[in-house]
Amino acid sequence: MPHTPRIPDIPGDLLDPAFSENLRRIVAQLCQTSHNRFPGSQPVSFAKRDLERLENEDYWVCEKSDGVRVLFLLLTSPDGAQDIYLIDRHNNYRVISGFFFPHHVDPKKPLGSTIIDGELVIDTDARTGQDTLRLLAFDCLVVDYQNVMSRTLDKRYGRLQEWFFKPFRKMMQDHPYMAQSQPFDIKVKPMELSYGIEKVFNEVIPKLQHGNDGLIYTCLQSPYVVGTDPKMCLPPAYDVSGANQLCCWDDRLKWKPPSENTIDFKLVLRFPPDPYNQQEPDFTAKPIFGLHAYIGGRDNYEPFDELYVDDDEWERLKASGEQVDDRIAEVYWETREKRWRLMRFRDDKPHGNHKSVVDNIIQSIVDGVEKEDLLARKDAIRSAWKARAGQPSAPVPTSQQARPPPPVRGPMPNGPNSRPPPAPSSHHIDLRYGPLQESPYSRVGGPTTVLGFHR
Numbered sequence: 001m002p003h004t005p006r007i008p009d010i011p012g013d014l015l016d017p018a019f020s021e022n023l024r025r026i027v028a029q030l031c032q033t034s035h036n037r038f039p040g041s042q043p044v045s046f047a048k049r050d051l052e053r054l055e056n057e058d059y060w061v062c063e064k065s066d067g068v069r070v071l072f073l074l075l076t077s078p079d080g081a082q083d084i085y086l087i088d089r090h091n092n093y094r095v096i097s098g099f100f101f102p103h104h105v106d107p108k109k110p111l112g113s114t115i116i117d118g119e120l121v122i123d124t125d126a127r128t129g130q131d132t133l134r135l136l137a138f139d140c141l142v143v144d145y146q147n148v149m150s151r152t153l154d155k156r157y158g159r160l161q162e163w164f165f166k167p168f169r170k171m172m173q174d175h176p177y178m179a180q181s182q183p184f185d186i187k188v189k190p191m192e193l194s195y196g197i198e199k200v201f202n203e204v205i206p207k208l209q210h211g212n213d214g215l216i217y218t219c220l221q222s223p224y225v226v227g228t229d230p231k232m233c234l235p236p237a238y239d240v241s242g243a244n245q246l247c248c249w250d251d252r253l254k255w256k257p258p259s260e261n262t263i264d265f266k267l268v269l270r271f272p273p274d275p276y277n278q279q280e281p282d283f284t285a286k287p288i289f290g291l292h293a294y295i296g297g298r299d300n301y302e303p304f305d306e307l308y309v310d311d312d313e314w315e316r317l318k319a320s321g322e323q324v325d326d327r328i329a330e331v332y333w334e335t336r337e338k339r340w341r342l343m344r345f346r347d348d349k350p351h352g353n354h355k356s357v358v359d360n361i362i363q364s365i366v367d368g369v370e371k372e373d374l375l376a377r378k379d380a381i382r383s384a385w386k387a388r389a390g391q392p393s394a395p396v397p398t399s400q401q402a403r404p405p406p407p408v409r410g411p412m413p414n415g416p417n418s419r420p421p422p423a424p425s426s427h428h429i430d431l432r433y434g435p436l437q438e439s440p441y442s443r444v445g446g447p448t449t450v451l452g453f454h455r
Contacts, residue, residue, distance in 0.1 A: 006211065007348070008068055008122045008133055011183040012086055012094030020093040023085065027073065030115060030142045031149065031226065038091040039141065039226045040071055040117055043216055043252035044357065045261065045364040050217075050253055051377050055384040058220040059194040060153060063204055064254060065136055066211030067121035068348050072135060074101060074114040076145075082110050086120075090350045098181035102171050103144070104163040112144040114164060117224075120184065123209035132209075133184040138191075138216075140164065141224055149224040156224060161188055191218075195382035197374050214256035215374075222251035258368025259335070262343055263361050264352040265291035266301050267329040286314050291331065291340060293355040304358065307331060308339040328352050333365055 015023070024036035031039045053059075071087040082101060086094045101111040117139040123132045140160040141149050148156050165188045172178060179185070192200055194217060205212050268290040271281035289309050292301035307329065309317070317324055328346040333339075353361065 006066070006122050007344075008120050010068055010070060010086055010088055010094055010120065010348075011133070012096040015085075015093045015095060020091075023073070023075075023093050024091065026075065027087070027115065030113060030145075030147065032147055033226055036091075038071075038087065038089055039115075040069065040087075040089070041139075041225050041252060043254035045361045046215075046217070046253045046255035046369055047360070047364050048367055048369055048373075051369065051373065053253075054194050054217065054377065054381050058385055058388065059217040059253070060157075060191040060220055061194050061197055061200060061215055061217050062138060062189050062191050063200055063208065063212050064214040064216045064256070065119050065121050065189075065208075066213055067119040067136070069119050070135070071141075072114075072116040072118055072137070074099075074111065074116075076110050076112045080110045089348060096183050098183055100171070100178070101164070102167045104167045107167055107171065111164065111167070114143050115141040116160065116164060117141065118189075121210040123185075125209060134210075135184055135186045136189045137165065137186065138189040139218075139224060149226070151223065153218055153220045153222065157191065193382075193385065195378045195385060197378060201371065201375070213260060214254060217253040217255065219251040225251050255369065255374070256364070257371060258365050260332070261361050261365045261368065262330050262332045263358055264328050264330050264346050264349055265293060265304060265307075265358075266352045267307065267324060267327050268292050268301075268303075269325040286311070291329070292352070293358045294352045295355050299351075301352070302355065304355070305340060308334075308337075308341060313342070 021036070027039060028034070028036050033039055069089055073085040073087055073093075075083045075085070077083075082099070084096050084099050086096060088094075101114070103109040103111050116137045118135045118137040121134055121136055123134050124130070125132070137160060139153070140156050141147070143159045143163045146159075148159050151159075165186070168186065190204065192204075197215065200215065269287040270290055271283055271287040272285050274280045274282040286309075289307035290303055291305045291307050293304040294300070295302050322345075328349050328351070330343045330346050331340045332343050334341055
């Protein structure tokens with residue numbers, strides 16, 4: 001079973017819907033998007049075919065933290081006042097206080113409006129046992145009023161370091177008492193070149209004070225791609241609203257050991273009929289735990305498979321008094337028993353994984369890439385990187401920054417956030433009682449065995 005990480009609560013006061021909607025419009029203007037949805041990007045699962053991609057394109061790699069994904073929003077008013085908000089994946093806004101961010105040119109002036117991508121984690125000091133809530137920043141969308149989403153990763157990361165973090169770190173070194181008013185610490189997540197994974201495995205991950213569940217590869221030449229759960233290039237690919245067709249760049253790849261891959265489904269309970277009244281469910285009986293995959297739109301799901309819950313687990317779930325039905329559940333696959341098991345509930349996610357993402361993760365489980373496969377490929381990846389950059393393939397110190405090649409893949413036409421014309425929307429049906437869409441992996445409509453999984 002994959003380990004269960006410690007997931008922090010997001011600090012701050014939740015804003016009322018009207019004020020949050022106003023902030024969403026401001027964020028859309030800063031990000032130059034045509035919608036008010038959560039603008040964060042989302043990685044897709046790593047598969048064997050991506051080993052070739054790492055040879056053909058330049059990627060940076062970092063450890064994948066166990067935590068809560070948030071966007072850090074700094075809004076600076078004309079009079080210099082700064083307001084700070086955290087945006088979760090539900091696109092909810094929480095206001096926080098205690099921070100000030102100086103300008104990178106004149107630290108006496110405030111940094112302008114900024115949007116940072118990051119993850120909240122709980123770091124635990126192994127010596128003292130003290131917990132520290134920390135924001136690990138790894139990308140940026142806007143810095144000092146400037147939208148940098150169309151720029152390549154190295155340029156965005158440079159702005160994150162030089163314009164946002166270094167002036168803040170210098171201020172904190174000069175005035176350490178300011179930390180007392182801050183609800184969490186801030187650091188920038190270190191990055192390595194894609195062939196530097198040996199350092200990530202052997203030096204970075206062992207020193208972490210928080211949980212880790214893999215690696216994140218980010219394409220160096222790609223712009224920042226807006227969208228939650230961007231799909232692999234399966235024609236057609238849709239965003240989570242089901243309304244807009246997306247161009248799939250696969251700019252961020254999420255690697256986990258195959259045995260640790262998990263999937264987020266909506267858990268739907270189905271109780272048997274009451275023996276005394278066949279028209280009513282028997283809520284005292286143990287139900288069927290249906291796993292439903294997201295198919296797009298506001299809240300459209302289709303049955304995918306069943307979750308195995310033993311009697312003791314069911315008793316614990318009942319004793320907890322928590323809602324179980326219609327909740328997003330993160331599950332893992334028990335290979336020997338050939339069944340899905342509950343790992344945890346993901347209340348921080350508005351939806352389960354899209355069915356195309358589910359298929360992709362299953363492929364990663366069945367035909368996954370082991371740590372040894374990545375390490376065995378690093379020399380070939382390094383040689384290909386150096387060849388593209390016109391550099392010799394002799395070893396270079398890990399502290400030396402490799403010079404990236406000129407961008408070979410620019411922003412999408414008409415900006416990084418443009419969208420092709422809307423694709424025909426899928427038909428909306430009540431999946432609880434109406435006809436079911438057929439899926440190649442569905443217990444209802446597909447074969448009994450797919451990719452080694454018994455449905």
